[in-house]
Amino acid sequence: MTDVTIKRLNASQSDFDSALAKLLAWDDSVDxxxxxxxxxxxxxxxxxxxxxxxxxxxxxxxxxxxxxxxxxxxxxxxxxxxxxxxxxxxxxxxxxxxxxxxxxxxxxxxxxxxxxxxxxxxxxxxxxxxxxxxxxxxxxxxxxxxxxxxxxxxxxxxxxxxxxxxxxxxxxxxxxxxxxxxxxxxxxxxxxxxxxxxxxxxxxxxxxxxxxxxxxxxxxxxxxxxxxxxxxxxxDMIAGPSEILVISDGKTDPDWIAMDLFSQAEHDEQAQSILISPDAEFLDAVEASINKLLPTMERADIIRTSMTDRAALIQVADLKEAADVSNRIAPEHLELSVEDPQAMLDDIRHAGAIFMGRYTAEALGDYCAGPNHVLPTSGTARFSSPLGVYDFQKRSSLIGFSASGADRMGRVASVLARGEGLTAHARSAEYRIKD
CATH class of the missing domain: 3.40.50.1980 (Nitrogenase molybdenum iron protein domain)
Incomplete structure (x- = not known):
């Protein structure tokens, strides 16, 4: 069986922006x-x-x-x-x-x-x-x-x-x-x-x-x-294919990282697995682990297609740049497989769920960590959040004016309503104004 060749990108290359955009592109238009x-x-x-x-x-x-x-x-x-x-x-x-x-x-x-x-x-x-x-x-x-x-x-x-x-x-x-x-x-x-x-x-x-x-x-x-x-x-949301982005400082066991990438790739052929690291030799080591471990996987064919078509190994200058690239991707699942994940948190702005440290496999979040595994995909973590209790609650505003409050704020409402040409609004407020 031939080895999987995974796309390699480097944040320093002149066409990195367009290459990253092409990698992330996913057509969600419905037949x-x-x-x-x-x-x-x-x-x-x-x-x-x-x-x-x-x-x-x-x-x-x-x-x-x-x-x-x-x-x-x-x-x-x-x-x-x-x-x-x-x-x-x-x-x-x-x-x-x-x-x-x-x-x-x-x-x-x-x-x-x-x-x-x-x-x-x-x-x-x-x-x-x-x-x-x-x-x-x-x-x-x-x-x-x-x-x-x-x-x-x-x-x-x-x-x-x-x-x-x-x-x-x-x-x-x-x-x-x-x-x-x-x-x-x-x-x-x-x-x-x-x-x-x-x-x-x-x-x-x-x-x-x-x-x-x-x-x-x-x-x-x-x-x-x-x-x-x-x-x-x-x-709740219209979910796209599952995604994982791993940021590693190069000191985690490459087999662990390869299996973490597989954990999303096995969902379906459109799933996306990305590894970012400042260590080029570590990227090589993880690619070697991917090819070593792939034949042992039950869903090897699905993983192979996903990794070939949509995976990437991205080299960056340092962990700060890794966080910048991650924010552009806004991944569903983000693993911070680094020595001090807490120190990186301030730099992470967009992610559905953040898995902190080498021992925190994304798979634990899928089943039993506690936080919800229903997460925003396809970059929507820029503006949306995991499913939660708040999705099953609605909020009604409460407004109860006293007589003096109705007088004071009625004068403000009157001016604004007449400025908008809405006379009934103005007069409704003015009825409650004291002479």
Whole structure:
């Protein structure tokens, strides 16, 4: 088997900016056919409800039932899966859930108020969503960790009802996914997937209730459907391929770094793995480790394609320049595999999650570190954040004027409203002004 040749860039080269831009370019435009198909499915579900869900479930998942109610799994069924999985899996799920819950409880925002000099009350009322929908991939791709990461923050936020949808092609059920739902406190589970599941959550059917927000990963049809229903409901994000960026000072075991890069490359061929280091010999050593370890990987073909097409080894002058390049990339996952990661933190401005130190493998963050693994991709860490409790809460402004406050601020509002030509606004404020 031939060695993988990985792109080499040097921050000092004259065309580095354009080479980096080309490396990062990812086309997220959706195929016209996918768009048309998704819009058709959503329209059918919106107008025909349960019947459309049943027809699409039979068509795409080869699962024929008489009613959508038959596609619901009760809490006793979830408990049965929890009891059925091997003991080590159950303990691992429970430990991960405990850490995820503990971390997210610290994000819980409370309502607040204060009073100004006129006795006017101002503040913010924080309220959980009534109902959240959680999409979980099914079939070959089974991600119980995603159930924990999406459902637990919703429950910590105080969401009354979490509805999970998960496809079960040919009726094949993944017990670990259902066990995770039991541990996370999911309220209802429907074995429905694809764009039809997103439509059911967004619009509601006779059996599946509509939700306020849809979260969770899915394939191109699911992502496109989430994009289409945004506005009717909230969504978490439209995620691109998974990414990892490792900054190393050259003193970490090259095999560790190679495997960290593989941990994202094995997701799919479009995943991106980048290593930045000031040490050229270390970049050579990691490339050698990549080629040594690749034949030992179960998903070697996927990793090979990802590493060939989208990976890069970037040489920089020093760790300061490494941080500058990282900020331009704004990676989903950033490993600071250096002696003193804390010292680098001030220089890092854009990253979904920052893994600090040689012993902090990104994989720990995917499962059990505690922080959420739902992270911004494709450079969106420049302006967005990991999924958290705050995504399942909304904030209402509180404004309560006293008589003297209405008098004082009414005069200000009057001037501004008349300046904008909005007379009714002005007069509404002026009614409360003392003569």
């Amino acid at each position: 016209h056919q996918v768009n048309e198909s998704v819009r058709h499915i959503l329209h059918e579900v919106k107008t025909r409800g349960d019947q459309a869900v049943l027809e699409f479930t039979e068509k795409f998942d080869r699962l024929a039932v008489g009613s959508v109610a038959e596609l619901e799994m009760g809490k006793d069924r979830l408990q049965k899966s929890l009891d059925a999985i091997p003991r080590d899996q159950r303990e691992a799920l429970e430990k991960a859930a405990e850490r995820i819950r503990d971390y997210h409880e610290r994000q819980d925002q409370k309502s607040w108020q204060y009073q100004d000099q006129d006795g006017t009350i101002l503040g913010q009322k924080v309220t959980p969503l009534d109902r959240a929908g959680l999409y979980v991939p099914g079939g070959k791709a089974a991600y119980p960790s995603s159930v924990l990461m999406n459902a637990i923050p919703a429950k910590v936020a105080g969401v009354s009802e979490v509805i999970m949808v998960v496809p079960t092609p040919d009726g094949v059920v993944n017990d670990m996914v259902l066990a995770a739902a039991a541990i996370a406190g999911v309220d209802r589970v429907f074995t429905v997937g694809g764009a039809q599941a997103v439509g059911a959550l967004a619009y509601g059917t006779e059996t599946i209730p509509s939700v306020d927000k849809i979260v969770g990963p899915g394939n191109i049809f699911v992502a496109t459907a989430k994009r289409e229903v945004f506005g009717v409901v909230g969504i």
